[in-house]
Structures are given as C-alpha cells and as structure tokens.
Amino acid sequence: MGVTAILLAAGRGERFGADKTQVILRGRPLWRYAYDTFRSMREITEIGIVAHADHVEAFRELADDADFVVAGGTTRGESARRGVEAATQETLLIHDAARPFVSAEVIKRVIDGLETADAVAACVPVVDTIKQVVGEDVATLDRNRLVAMQTPQGTKRNLLLRAYDEVSQEFTDEMALLEQIGVRPYLVAGDAANFKVTTPEDLLRAAGFLGAPETRTGLGYDIHPFATDDRPMMLGGVRFDGPGLDGHSDADVLLHAVTDSILGAVGLGDIGQHFPNTDPQWRGAPSSVFLHHAARLVREAGWEILHLDATVIAEQPKIMSKAREIREAIAASVGLAADRVSVKATTNEKLGALGRSEGIAAFAVATVRQSP
Ligand code: CTP
Ligand code: MG
Secondary structure (H helix, E strand, O other): OOEEEEEEEOOOOOOOOOOHHHOEEOOEEHHHHHHHHHHOOOOOOEEEEEEOHHHHHHHHHHOOOOOEEEEOOOOHHHHHHHHHHHOOOOEEEEEEOOOOOOOHHHHHHHHHHOOOOOEEEEEEEOOOOOEEEEOOEEEEOOHHHOEEEEEEEEEEHHHHHHHHHHOOOOOOOHHHHHHOOOOOOEEEEOOHHHOOOOOHHHHHHHHHHOOOOOEEEEEEEEEEEEOOOOOOEEEOOEEEOOOOEOOOOOOOHHHHHHHHHHHHHOOOOOHHHHOOOOOHHHOOOOHHHHHHHHHHHHHHOOEEEEEEEEEEEOOOOOHHHHHHHHHHHHHHHHOOOHHHEEEEEEOOOOOHHHHOOOEEEEEEEEEEEEOO
C-alpha cells in the first residue's frame, strides 16, 4: 500500500514569535528534520508539504524532491485539509513540521496500526497533573486516564474527506475531527523526543537533543614564487613594497592559506575548486573576495568561525610591521573580531627555496563550531 506523508508547515508561529519551521537548527531548517526522516523510509511513497502561501515557491526549490507543495490555510485544520486534497494515496500520515525529531520507529508504529485500524495516532502519557478550569470551577482530571497527542496521525483519505464534508467545527488534530464521525482512534506510543517546538525555549530543548555543537579544525597551505614583473605585493589583504608574487588573482599567499583552512575545517574542498582560475567570474578578483565568499559558504553550511591562526614563511618583506592591519583585513573579510585572528611570520633561516627568497609560503589553521 502506498502512503502519503503530509508535513504541515503553514503556521505563523505566534507563540514562538517567528515562523518556527523555517528556523535554522545546526545548519538545517527545522522542517527539514522530519522531512528527511519521512524521506528515508521506503514505506512512504509520497511526501507533500503544506507551506504558508508566502513560502510555497521557496519550499518547491528547497524540497525539490517533494511530491507536492501546497499553500496552507489560516488554521491547522484548513492546512491539513489542503494537504489531504492534494494527496494521491489512500493511506495518509499527517505530521507537524514543528516536531523535528519524530523517529522512523514512531512513524512505523502508526503505519503498522493502520493495517487494522481506520485511524492511528502517536501519543505520550501526561506527566503533569491536569486541571479542568471552567470559570470558578476547578476539577482535577485523573492523570492515568490522560494522554497527550502527538503526530504523525494516520488515516484513510476518504474518511478525512467525509469528515471535512460533515463536520464544520475546527479541531486541533485529525483524531478529534474523526471522532466526530464515529471513528475511534487507535493510539500507539510516541516518544518524548517527538515534542512540538512551540515557544522559543523549545528551540534550546531541540538543540539539547542534538548534543553539544561540534568543533572542528582545518589546515590551509599555499606557496607562490616571486614575480619577475612589477606586480604589487599583497599579503593578508595588505599591500607591501614589491617585488610581488606570481600566481592566480593577486597571488595573496596568506589569504589563500586562510581560505583553504576554513574550507578544510568543514570539508568543503579547496580554493581551486571554488575559484578556478579558468572562471572569468574570479579573474583579477582580490583574494579577499575569495575569503569573504568562502566564509559565507562555511556559515551557510551551518558553521561559525571561531578563530584563525596563520604563519607566513618569508625572508622578506618584514611582515610583522603590518600584522595589525593584516589581522584587521582578514577579520573584516571573514566577519570576525580582529582578536580572533592571529598572524605570525618567520624566515626560513636561509634554507631551501624559501630561504633563497624565491617565494613565500603560508600556513593557516581555522577553528570552527557548529552553529547552535
Ligand atoms: N500549521 C499549519 N497551518 C496553520 C497553523 C499551523 O500548517 N494555519 C502547522 C504548523 O506549521 C505546525 C503545526 O501545524 O507545524 C502545529 O501547529 P502549531 O504548533 O500551533 O504551530 P503554529 O500555528 O505555527 O504556532 P502558533 O499556534 O503559536 O501560532
Ligand atoms: Mg497554531
């Protein structure tokens, strides 16, 4: 049997204070977590997203393997209805995109339940004592008889279409709606990780589930010979008296090493792959443009740059006289405070090609951490 998973992501996130399903958590938008889990399951043969009307186009691009993306309505119920109408399979699972950590096990329990029941949903026991408050009246409900509903909630498409036809009242989940047409939900165990991100504090909880952000280190190295023409000497984005270095772009050996170190820290390849000297887009571009662009790629991949350290190996010029300018130039290109950039220099003690002043080399080390 085919199964359509419908991801509801059309809410405004009023209690959260922003469109919570779009929030980036460890480099991935919140909605993407559940999406990827459903995608990974062979039982799911169709996936649709219900997005806010303003985001439908963006979702079509970001989730280019989604089977459909439709605009939601002003209520969760209306959004679900639009997803149900777009679905092509008879068996449907409806899931809140705001529950990022739904597991394949929970999804599987709901699917298995549908083999014998018309409607199945995940739920968890209630941990707090719940009171019913009506005006002045306060009644204590028996906690042992209560459960908190989660998603996914699964049922048959034709049952939901019938319920939409027959029931005009709005409900906060599909099971409540189906109860109105006499369908009795079969409840399976959800789990604590499958909580719904509702308030800003819930995002901290979500980050907690993912564990501490990872820290990584990247190494960069580059070397250029001195030029025979009168090109300017650029080192760390700062101009020095000539002779300059020969090579691609402005041949800024230090910025090239730093660029490779940040790309390396997050496994994004190297400078030659991103800025090939055959690409006219980068011809004649100052190396600070490469570094700036690479730093953006690193951030987009979900990492923040914490610290950069570099060593230049050169008999000449005297680099440390402009160390402060270099640190500020690198910091500005990367979007970092200058005290998080370190630059050092050494001669090669007249040894080898560098010692004979045939060229300049640079090493750089970058430390990066996953974004919260
Ligand atoms: N949802 C939806 N369409 C709506 C309202 C909600 O698709 N008109 C989705 C949300 O995007 C969320 C899920 O239904 O994934 C559960 O809803 P809820 O937690 O209430 O999210 P919001 O409505 O966005 O939040 P709030 O109620 O605080 O505004
Ligand atoms: Mg809501």
